[in-house]
Amino acid sequence: MKLDTVRSIADQQGPFTTVYLEGRAPSEDAPDQLRLRWKALREHLSENGATEDSLTPLDDILTGSAPDKAREINADGRVLVADDSGVLLNEPWDAKPGSGDSAHVSDVPELASYVRERDAAVRLLVVIADQTGAVVRRTVATEDKNLVDDSSGTEVTVEASSEDDVQKPRQGALSHSQIQRSADEAVKQNARGIADRLGEIADEWAPDIILLAGETQGRSAVRTELEEQLPALAELLQETEDGGTADNSGAGAEEALSDVISTVASDVSAGIRLAETERFEKARVRNLAVTGSEAVKRAADLGAVETLLLQYEDTAADESKLLVTCAYTDADAALIDVATPGNIAAILRYELPEELTSTN
Template sequence: MKLPMSDGEHPSRETHRPTETVVGHVMELDELKSVYAHEGPFVTVYLEGRAPGEDAEKQVRLRWQNLRERLEGEHADAGALDALEAALESGQFGEAQTNGRVLVAAAGDGVVLDESWDAALGGGDTAYAGRLPELGAHVREAAQAVRVLLVVTGQEDAELRRLVVAAEHEPDEVAREEVRGGAVESPHHVREGALAHRRIQRRADEAVRQNAKEISAAVGAAVAEFPPDILVLAGEVQGRTAVREQLSGDFAGLLEETDRGGRGDSGAETALLDEVLRIAAQHSTEAEAGHAARLEQAGANRLAAKGDPEVMKAAENGAVDTLLLEQGTDTKREALLLKTGARTGASVAVVQPGTGLPDGVGAVLRFPPEG
């Protein structure tokens, strides 16, 4: 996708896109423009997700009070702290305890971001007060999340689940729908071998195909509404095979198939979700490697920057197409890089640790750097 030039770019400057490598998903920083539109100073709070209990409300209050006292010691804006407290008071404490949250408040403007946050269990609560919001952890998680459309199918119907899988977490189910085929005939074969029943057998086969056609149409509509990184096809073998044969070739690059799982069986459900996690983790690893390969490929065309000074200069010039952050590495001036990237329509991706990026940061550029 060719991104528009920022106000600071020269209209005559030619914008390039390096030859594409398969790279997987990214986070578009445009999603954070409304946050950066505020002047600040800001207070950023991450509440870790934990198993809820009967005292969930009390626990969240205590955790927040500990953070507030620390922030007050750092002279955080009192109005921003009050706004965060009001947001937590008005929410469902049990939900905050289970899912975790990331909140940002701006001085004079109240809460400007309130999202679910799936930090790894044991990571703890964190809070920051400063001139910019500290959204690096939120952005990294969003960039690594894998969108999965899980289709658990039988011969007559299917269940479509829209999932978001963050690293080291159970799938977060966004939506679920039931699809039932409209075939009048039963898809189940008769067991008798009489010649008179062959016609019924053929009708049963046709019923399976008709149901599969309708299920695959529903899958196509779901893909359009919820574009996934992976389409996982599971369920009973005959129904699964029939749906796969009906799916358009457009889905070939998304499709993963598994014989794990079933409906109405808790053990099979656990096995299926484990398989979804495995597939998503493999996809994420491949995507991260693809982003690193894309950076090297871009470098051959002078469309890459590495290290904080080069990347910051490119970001300020509106040249960054995709900002690459190394997993597990603290990036210098990350908060400022994210704000600058949001202003110029950049995206963010995460690469594997040990890639050797100076300062843990790199960028694929829209046009070569000046000089």
Template sequence: MRLDWIRPLTEADGPFATVVMDATHDTADATEQYRLRWRDLRERLAEGGADEATLGVLDDAVEGGNAPDGTAGRILVARPDGLLVDRHVEVPPERGTAAWGTVPDLLPVLGAVGEEVLTVVVAIDNTGAEIRDVDGSLETVSSDAAGPVHKAHTAGPGEGSGDARVEETWKRNAQAVAERVDKLVRGGNAGLLVVAGEAPARARLRDELASGSAEIMAEIENTGGTAPEQVDDTVRAAADDVREQRREAAVASYATASGRADGLAVTGLESVVAATRAHAVETLVVDPSAVPGTEVWLASEPTEIAVQRGELDQLGLEPRGSAPATDVLVRAAAAVDAAVVLTAAGDDVSLTDGVGAVLRFPLGPAS
């Protein structure tokens, strides 16, 4: 999981209030239920030491934000001087969380926010296609061919050649759509291409696509004429499949690296903290079910961290407090453009202290 979107949190000083809440609006009393959920989370923050200025920032965000339709979750991160993160997600959390601390409470945030899968959606038929780009914009594409697009219902003299002209028109339309789709996939760095339409039309498009687009193509079994915005549930399911494939691949990569003797994988809190301090972490691996409540010490920069306060003193760094190890490590990973992967039940991987890392380079004894 890439962490670009939480980069602002690495550049700000705490304390922070972090809220992950159910923002579902699908019943007549949804607004009142939303307010009640927020009131409960607000009380937790106040009990944890949150100041009135920060609570006021969150009050304004909750009361003034546009409510999504249907089920949704919402993530808020705030300081006394303003809101740093305000993001809706498709799936509400099983339970809301609210925390006040030196660094944001990032583990439940990562659990709530799935990795972004940039997606191009195509609804294709014999005449062309409607395409939704990764940025949500819609366009209609077809070839300039003016030939017929419907075959004759009954056979007769010359009908064979007419059918051939129809099939040539279909092919040209598919070629035009494929050319545009390939451009959007490359330009938008898409990780998923979802294609809806009748099976023959989908097959013609698949045959015309560049290999990079065909490899990420997922097909929806339905008849033609379905617009991109009408297949969103299936698109979300396909994106979930891509996320899981990426997660499994990242865990497998760590497992492979940890089995080698080249020093490009470490596990255990002390080793991962040392690698973080050295800017060596490429992928941080976390087992949410096995993370201890240990806190680590931090100085002014996100990667200036240590298990023991004395380590910072020895490095000439001024300790600024301590915070839960996982939150500190995730924040530091975002600061150095590292990825984070959360393990799941059934993964064949073992992590000491619930954390591990794939490294950009091996660490020497003095690191």
């Protein structure tokens, strides 16, 4: 994961007020719940030195939003960062169930939890296709939740490119062969239009996976066009027979599709962690890795860190400070599944003297 967001926030004046709100079950009294949750956090922040200039813009978001927006925040969760200049970060937050709310006042933004969640997230283009067109959604997903991308144009409907009917005639119909060829060509042309639009969106958004759902014939046509016209995108393709839009596939279709998305995201995220773990092990053999907070800090201060590695299940001391230091040297961050001293490690850009890499 690139640390551009961490750097842009840390560039501000500070001190920083950071708030994490876990997602809660949807309810009609969500605005009241959100107000009470924020009241408790606000008191804690004020007691610990947060300024009114940093708290007031958070008031506007957490108690001044319209009821529908308050319900969305309460259900989805939120991570917010503010300083005296205003709100610096306001994004959905996929906390692990039961993790609770938290709030911090600090000289550097407390973004370790945010980075962990974003690094575990998977970017999917979800394509719900039939023979005439498709609905294409940009979705950022984790194992527990699907977080729709906040940027504009999240859902795109691709209309039929062909004006011809895609329905094939019954046996014995007039000009049977000619009409069937026309229907086949219409399906192919429509699928080509979908593939072209996917190519445009993928160029802008760089998905990890393209998940193809919908009716069998529509999926097959889109898959063929991607394989023939955009083989690089075809390599990202996964298909599912489950789910679709509620309009076309009935009640429960969206929930079924959401379950598939979460499963795919979990599998992809685990695969990425495995690849990063293997990369770390190879770097360690070549003396291009360090472990433990002190050794990682020394390497980060020298600008030697290529990738900061956070342990997936356990946190390290001063993770947020190390992330900020690494962000200023254009390092990346990633999650690994292997235990390390202090629950933190780094892959280096170049080998350091042994006295600088020691964990003692």
